[in-house]
Amino acid sequence: MLRTAVIGCGIRGSGVYMPVLRKMNRHFRLAAVCDGVPERADAAASRFGAKSFHNVEEMLDKCRPDLAVVAVTPPPSHENAAVALQVLSAGIHLFAETPIAPSLEEADRIIALVESKGLKVEMGENYYRTPRERFNHALLESGVFGPVHVVYSDFVGHGYHGIALLRSYVGFNVAVERVIGLTNEFAVEMHLYRPGEPTRDKETWQFGVLEFHNGAKGVFSFSTLSYGSPLRWGREKCQLRFYAARGMGAGPDLAILEDARITRPIKVRIKSASVEGQSTIAAFLSDLPGSPGWENPLRRYPLVSGDQHSELTIGLQLLSIYNAITNGTEPEYGVLQARRDRQLDLAMSHSWSRNGEPVSGDFEA
Template sequence: MDQLKVAIMGAGKRAQEYMRVLKTMSDQFKLVAVCSDNLTLPDDLADFSGISTYSNGDALFENHEIDFGVVASDPMKVHDDAVKVLEHDVHLLADTPIGVDLHSIDRLGRLAQLHRVMVEVSEPYFRRPHERIKQKLVQSGLIGDVNFAYARFIGHGYHAVNVLRSYVGFDVPPVRVWGFQRDYGVEPHSLPSGAEIQSEQWQHGIIEFRGGTRAIYDFTSAAYQSPIRWRRAKANTEIYGKKGMCVGLDIAVGNGSGDTQEVSVKRRTIKVDEIDVVDAYVVDSTPEIVWENPYRSYPLTDGQISLAAALTSIQKAIQTGSAPEYGLFNARTDREVDIAMANSSDRQGDSIEIL
């Protein structure tokens, strides 16, 4: 398989994670150029050779033949940099957020059609290995059709929406949402970053899907760093189906005689270049439900696997002409629900229809 030539817009922490994955998967991808106003790389990326650097995106795309551009710049620049990539007839893998409003996202769709290029969005949450096995579990029918799903501290806004939609099904449209948001005072304290906080913002979102399934997420702005919250350590999801449930990775179903039958999930790992790499998740059911890591030959962390999945999604779309795994439509839907919940909160929790 020929290497695809890649350019990255941005050089911050997120862009550097893409660089690490591209470096690890150099048999499939070749990083050709980076565009950033401030290109300072850490030691583990200092040995990239033959990479051109630019502070002007137009010059980058005029001087190189690029198969696809990765936009991983500052969140407020993602949309403008994505437009730049598309206007040069280059396929796009864009980080989130892809737009501040639906109009800006729709502009990307129109540009992609006009320039006849593919667009994939690097939403990482549903691509994480432990989320993949939950999706396989639901698809297997072991716990039955989903009645209700819940996410706590997993992420806010479109990230939480993305995870919940991955359980219900990306093909099941959301039809109505409610949103609530309020600030609360907390005892003043320092975060690991050194910042001081005296308050936190809680968000609650409710999504109703066609067919009646509902999903809820809760999130606090203190969830990521504050020592007075559990942060990511105890972030959790719950999926309640017609025949059973999955709380975190704890699965339970009825055994037909009135008792609860617990079903275990095993995570298998292998060593690759001294890195513990997930090999598979296996649900101990009959038959077994298995998610195998398609990138297990590479020394990638779980977080990097989600980036690898986004990269190979746009790769496959370019090489075969098939639709990307997630794509602009799903990214737009997640953002539409997110924006609608914010509007609902502004209206004291009034329901907002998703058309």
């Protein structure tokens, strides 16, 4: 069992990571929480039975956790990268939010610390690691579809998230050769985007294209009104599509070629389990010969399943860093993958700023 500290007691820390860590009580023990706002840290500590700290350095020195989960302010401040450097400098394994850092230079400092101190780091890139995505990837890895030639991500994450999702289908081991980005702002009818936020009368669309070394293409589109606006479909209409040598997928619908002339839909059976009164996913099984699919390694925990922010999705990422620390395995999504996706993200921003001028570079896989 890993003694774990959570740094950041806001929505992500106390609302996402702490509840999951508490449920995964055969893997983790929440020993400490830390936040610069004392009231927030104290409230989280009381709720989850942990020790409260208001200073990161003091917490690392006095608590000495096996693992620190950094869930502090995301971009544009990138405070998470600065805290990550503190954790690693103290010689403590790390789970951190994405992106890895605001610049490649800072990402390289993180990587250098990881390598010099022999530490394990899992970056919380979650879009390609939902239970449903794990089922799709299990079929891809078993060869059901053959190589993926084209993958589209429509509203399913933008920028960094969109890039990681596209790469996961083509293969993280396949290098990207060129990046193209386009963006445009449009006027829209004035409306309330989300309760409590200012009204909006503008929308920015972002488009990205990744050209891979093997000829595959990845395309994503994203709107700043994607999540929450009554003027655009929400997450329930987000969809990823892929087209491969022997089959294809569009959202939950999967199919392969049969008898060289028939589109053969793949039927999916979801096995459920009840744990401590909570229904959770035990497995996704296909109706293909041998029933290839995905089995939930955390099916004995009462983790709620759902999208990229669900308890099960987060728990599976935490399981990866647990295995890396205790078994010496490599994290599923470590610092090198995180740096590559940040590099591609920055290249796409550069292309956006130059009206779609392609960016070629050293994007080795």
